[in-house]
Amino acid sequence: MGSQFFIFLLLLAVQGKMDRETSFDQNYEVIWGDDHVVFLNQGKEIQLTMDNSSGSGFGSKMAYGSGLFNMRIKLSSEGSKHDELDFEFLGNREGKPYRLQTNVFVDGQGNREQRIRLWFDPTADFHNYRILWNQHQIVFYVDNVPIRVFKNKTNIGVGYPSKAMQIQATLWDAESWATNGGKTKTDWLYAPFKANFQGFDVSGCQVLTSNAKNCSSDNFWWNRQKFWHLDPVRLSQYERIKHKYTTYDYCTDRKRYPQIPLECL
Numbered sequence: 001m002g003s004q005f006f007i008f009l010l011l012l013a014v015q016g017k018m019d020r021e022t023s024f025d026q027n028y029e030v031i032w033g034d035d036h037v038v039f040l041n042q043g044k045e046i047q048l049t050m051d052n053s054s055g056s057g058f059g060s061k062m063a064y065g066s067g068l069f070n071m072r073i074k075l076s077s078e079g080s081k082h083d084e085l086d087f088e089f090l091g092n093r094e095g096k097p098y099r100l101q102t103n104v105f106v107d108g109q110g111n112r113e114q115r116i117r118l119w120f121d122p123t124a125d126f127h128n129y130r131i132l133w134n135q136h137q138i139v140f141y142v143d144n145v146p147i148r149v150f151k152n153k154t155n156i157g158v159g160y161p162s163k164a165m166q167i168q169a170t171l172w173d174a175e176s177w178a179t180n181g182g183k184t185k186t187d188w189l190y191a192p193f194k195a196n197f198q199g200f201d202v203s204g205c206q207v208l209t210s211n212a213k214n215c216s217s218d219n220f221w222w223n224r225q226k227f228w229h230l231d232p233v234r235l236s237q238y239e240r241i242k243h244k245y246t247t248y249d250y251c252t253d254r255k256r257y258p259q260i261p262l263e264c265l
Contacts, residue, residue: 021044022044022199022200022201023042023043023044023200024039024043024044024045024046024058024200025043026200026201027060027061027062027200027201027202028046028058028059028060028061028167028200029058029059029061030056030057030058031057031058031059031168032055032056032057032170033048033050033054033055033056033057033171034056035054036048036049036050036051036054036055036056036171036192037049037056037058040196044198044200045196045197045198046058046196046197046200047194047195047196047197048169048170048171048194048195048197049171049192049193049194049195050171050172050173050191050192050193050194051188051191051192051193052173052188052191055170055171055172055173056170056171057168057169057170057171057172058168058169059166059167059168059169060166060167060168060202062166062202062206062207063164063165063166063206063207063208064164064165064166064167064202064204064205064206064207064212064215065164065165065204065205065206065207065212065213065214065215065216066133066134066135066204066205066212066215066216066220066222066223067133067203067204067205067215067220067222068130068131068132068133068203068204068222069130069131069132069133069167069204070128070129070130070131070199080108081107081108082105082107082108082163082165083105083106083107083161083162083163083165084103084104084105084110084161084165085102085103085104085105085131085133085138085140085161085165086101086102086103086104086105087100087101087102087129087131087140088100088101088102088103089101089122090115097117097118098117098118098121098122098123099115099116099117099118099247100115100116100117100118100122100142100147101113101114101115102114102115102140102147102148104138104150104161105161106159106160106161107159109159111250112150112250112261112263113248113250114148114246114248114249114250114251115246115247115248115249116147116241116245116246116247117245117247118142118245119245126196126198127142127143128141128142128143128144129141129142130142130144132222132227133161133222134216134222134223134227134228135152135216135223136151136152136227136228136229137149137150137151137152137227137228137229138150138161139230145234145237145238145241146230146234146237146238146241147238147241147245149230149238150263151263153262153263156262157262158262158263162212163212164207164212164215167202169195169197171193171195173186205220250264251263251264252264
């Protein structure tokens with residue numbers, strides 16, 4: 001069976017619970033594939049679609065320098081030296097578990113992929129995908145369970161995202177690499193592929209330029225000390241995910257990285 005899924009990336013910033021009453025156009029706009037975007041529930045839900053003619057995507061009207069970002073997530077800033085935080089749904093073969101990949105880019109350099117198999121069917125219902133980003137750590141969450149932690153280790157020479165980023169969500173064909181390493185191609189008999197999103201309220205540190213220095217202030221709740229580390233409950237959840245659900249971690253790929261990357265030590 002060919003690939004029935006695709007990559008879709010997105011981000012939403014939220015303080016506390018998602019506000020499902022905020023309409024899409026308050027904080028977002030369609031950035032490509034206008035005729036492949038469907039507005040539902042009076043603009044409180046949006047559906048991206050993809051067929052063999054085009055995919056689609058949307059982005060935030062503002063850029064942000066820190067915050068708690070909630071939904072299916074891609075944070076991306078502009079330029080070749082951009083910073084980026086990714087949630088990526090990889091292609092899926094029928095009957096196989098769905099895989100979620102995360103990646104961290106600093107100054108345009110990524111290649112920090114980690115993958116987990118999800119413990120639920122993401123096509124059956126809405127689920128929460130969240131990124132906490134402050135000057136101490138970046139935490140990726142699925143349904144409030146931490147699945148990845150990227151600590152700030154600039155003190156030992158490891159790059160850490162510091163540029164302002166825009167929220168983006170895209171749905172596109174990545175058959176050259178996403179499913180089974182590119183061996184399984186997209187089966188267009190299943191098109192159009194669809195991804196639905198809800199909860200369009202945003203509360204992050206807004207910036208008008210690429211300078212996000214002021215976004216590290218503890219006036220923002222996500223920068224306060226309790227968010228510098230995982231608490232014991234979240235730490236236990238994270239260890240369970242690493243041992244039970246992780247299918248790939250660049251930190252342990254000695255063929256690709258004969259020398260362990262500094263941030264993995």
